[in-house]
Amino acid sequence: MPVPGTSPRTPPLVIAGRRTPLVRAGTAFAEIRVHELLAPVLRAVVEDSGLAGEEFAQVIVGNAAGGGGNLARLAALEAEFPETVPGLTVDGQCGSGLDAVVLACRLIQAGAGLAYAAGGAESISTAPVRGHRTADGGIAFYSRAQHAPTRPEDDGDPDMGLAAETVAREAGVVRERQDALALRSHRRALEAASSGAFNAEIVPVHTSGGWVRADNGPRKRLDERLLARFPPAFVTGGTVTAGNSCFDADGAAAVVVVDGDRSALPPGRAALAFLGSASAGVDPRRLGVGAAAATAALLKEHDLAVDDLAAVEFNEAFAGQVLACTDRLGLGDDALDAVLNIHGGSLALGHAYGASGAVSVVRLLARAQSLPDGSLCLAMISSAGGLGTAVLFETRRP
Numbered sequence: 001m002p003v004p005g006t007s008p009r010t011p012p013l014v015i016a017g018r019r020t021p022l023v024r025a026g027t028a029f030a031e032i033r034v035h036e037l038l039a040p041v042l043r044a045v046v047e048d049s050g051l052a053g054e055e056f057a058q059v060i061v062g063n064a065a066g067g068g069g070n071l072a073r074l075a076a077l078e079a080e081f082p083e084t085v086p087g088l089t090v091d092g093q094c095g096s097g098l099d100a101v102v103l104a105c106r107l108i109q110a111g112a113g114l115a116y117a118a119g120g121a122e123s124i125s126t127a128p129v130r131g132h133r134t135a136d137g138g139i140a141f142y143s144r145a146q147h148a149p150t151r152p153e154d155d156g157d158p159d160m161g162l163a164a165e166t167v168a169r170e171a172g173v174v175r176e177r178q179d180a181l182a183l184r185s186h187r188r189a190l191e192a193a194s195s196g197a198f199n200a201e202i203v204p205v206h207t208s209g210g211w212v213r214a215d216n217g218p219r220k221r222l223d224e225r226l227l228a229r230f231p232p233a234f235v236t237g238g239t240v241t242a243g244n245s246c247f248d249a250d251g252a253a254a255v256v257v258v259d260g261d262r263s264a265l266p267p268g269r270a271a272l273a274f275l276g277s278a279s280a281g282v283d284p285r286r287l288g289v290g291a292a293a294a295t296a297a298l299l300k301e302h303d304l305a306v307d308d309l310a311a312v313e314f315n316e317a318f319a320g321q322v323l324a325c326t327d328r329l330g331l332g333d334d335a336l337d338a339v340l341n342i343h344g345g346s347l348a349l350g351h352a353y354g355a356s357g358a359v360s361v362v363r364l365l366a367r368a369q370s371l372p373d374g375s376l377c378l379a380m381i382s383s384a385g386g387l388g389t390a391v392l393f394e395t396r397r398p
Contacts, residue, residue, distance in 0.1 A: 010260030012108040013396065014101070014272040016048035017362035018203050019253035021215050022349045025124040028212045029205065029250040034066055034123035037205065038252040039078035042117055044203045046079075049115070049256040050266065053080070057113025059087045060104050061254075062096025062120035064353040067128040071121065091354070093147070094315065095383035096120050097253060098357025102391055104257040105274040114262055119254030119358035147385035148284035158285055160317065160384070161234035161245065167288040168239055168320025171327055175239040178319035179227040182244040182347045184337075185316060189218040189344025197343050201366050217247065218348040244319040249350025253358035255365065265398040270368040272361070272377060272393035276302060282386045288321030290388025291380040292328045298378075298390045306331050309339055310375035310395075311367045313360035316345035321382065342367070357381045357389065368395045 018041050023029050029037065038061065046053060059081065061072035073087030092099040097120020104116035131139040148157040155162070168178065192198055193214060204213045222243075230241035257274070265271050278301065280293035291314060299306065306329050316322050322345075326336055343363065346356060360379040368377060373395055380390040 011273040011275060012105040012257050013260045013263065013265065014255045014257050014274065014361060014365055014393065015263070015266050016045045017201065017253070017255040017365040018044040018048065019201055019359050019362045020203055020205050020251045021212050022249045022251040022352055022359070023212065023216045024350060025248040025250055028207060028209065028216060029123065030125045032123060032205065032207060032250070033126050034063065034121050034252070035071055035075040035078050037123055037250065038071070038075040038119070038121040038254065040205060041119065041203050041252045041254045042075060042079035042081070045117060045254050045256045049258070051115055051256070053085060054082045056081065056085050056115050056117055057107070058116055059085060060090065060100045060116060060118040061087065062090050062092060062098070062100040062354040062358065063122060064091060064093045064096050065122060065124055065127040075121070092387065092389070093384040094317070094351070094353055095357050095381045095387060095389040096354035098360060098379055098381050098389050098391060101255060101257065101358060101361050102277045102389065105277070108257060108259050114259045116257045117254055118257055119252065120355040121252035122352040122354045123250050124248045124353065125250050156284055159234070161240055163285060163287050164240045164245070164318035164321050165235045165238045167286050167324045168318070170286070171324035173239070173320045173323045173327070177323055178239055178244040179224065181319040181323060183222060183224065183227060185341065185344045185347035186218050186222050188342060189215065189348035190220060192343035193218065197366070201362050215349050217249065217350045218344065240318055240320055244347065246317050246346040246351040249352040251350070251352035251355050251359070253355050253362045255358065255361050265396065267398055270371070271396045272365055272368055273396045275392040275394055277389065277391040280388045282388065284386035287384060287386045288318065288382050289325055289328065290382040290386055291390060292325035292388065294388035294390035295329055295378065295380050298392055302392060304376070307335065308376055309378050310371055311364055311377040312340045313363045313379050314340060314345065315351065315356045315360060315381045316341065316347040317351055317382065319347060325382070361391070364393060371395050373397050
């Protein structure tokens with residue numbers, strides 16, 4: 001269906017998508033800088049697309065924990081794009097990679113270019129230490145950026161774990177459901193890796209220790225008993241634990257978005273047609289439900305129900321947050337098992353902040369290859385500060 005406010009035309013198409021392995025921060029990619037993670041992914045998606053570098057209008061990249069500068073430009077040059085191709089880096093925190101893909105699609109809709117490379121990257125291992133100047137000229141270091149104003153009467157900018165506890169408690173999501181989702185994520189990721197489901201999307205990365213070709217987060221020995229032994233991580237008597245929360249990861253992901261009216265679909269492969277997106281703001285103290293608010297707005301705009309979706313990729317920052325969102329959207333247990341993160345999510349693979357939203361689009365493109373034409377696919381993510389982004393795609397074939 002056409003996006004409201006635009007003339008009938010072929011939507012922008014995501015025709016190629018790749019990612020690095022996602023690895024626990026401080027492990028296999030501990031010495032690889034963020035642009036070095038992203039560059040081989042950009043080279044791979046350009047090759048997959050069949051386009052020449054000079055055909056790209058821009059490289060757009062999301063990043064959350066980096067040192068500033070312009071990662072997109074640096075990585076594009078590292079990937080040997082022509083010097084004439086500009087780069088733009090965006091910071092929407094966890095939603096950065098997905099926001100970069102949306103921006104590329106919107107620019108194509110506006111007629112600003114025929115092809116874009118868009119995605120996200122994060123090297124938590126090599127991210128700079130942050131600090132601000134004090135009155136005496138010294139430096140006061142801090143562990144994370146401020147995302148919302150704080151007020152004397154309450155914590156308006158809580159840590160992510162504390163916010164996850166609030167969301168899970170208010171939504172009535174008990175510990176057992178959270179642990180079950182975490183276990184499902186690990187088992188599905190292990191099964192996907194074993195079956196080769198990730199092979200076509202992963203770009204190996206060379207390190208001083210050799211080539212890294214696979215995700216290293218999924219845990220084979222994890223079971224119900226082990227998960228039950230994890231103590232609450234953030235609140236005494238709480239339900240959010242290290243076992244049902246994601247871990248920090250290093251990784252990068254990118255897609256190629258083209259003008260659907262002036263570009264041919266790749267032969268033999270499905271593409272994702274961009275139908276629309278929505279952003280939403282919620283109480284920063286309950287930031288985890290931002291994705292649900294954005295998705296509800298997007299589905300309403302397109303007169304769709306959650307049951308119309310054939311595939312959903314939702315960043316699993318915390319199991320309680322995921323379940324609070326799916327409950328709020330009316331995604332029942334049967335549908336949840338059938339469409340949500342069928343190859344696992346961040347609870348097993350890790351959360352590479354600015355890359356995670358782009359990883360979701362790469363995963364949807366991979367899943368689209370086995371879906372019928374016209375299948376509706378959704379990527380959604382919640383971000384620090386009480387934000388959510390949701391993007392609706394439809395599968396298309398030549």
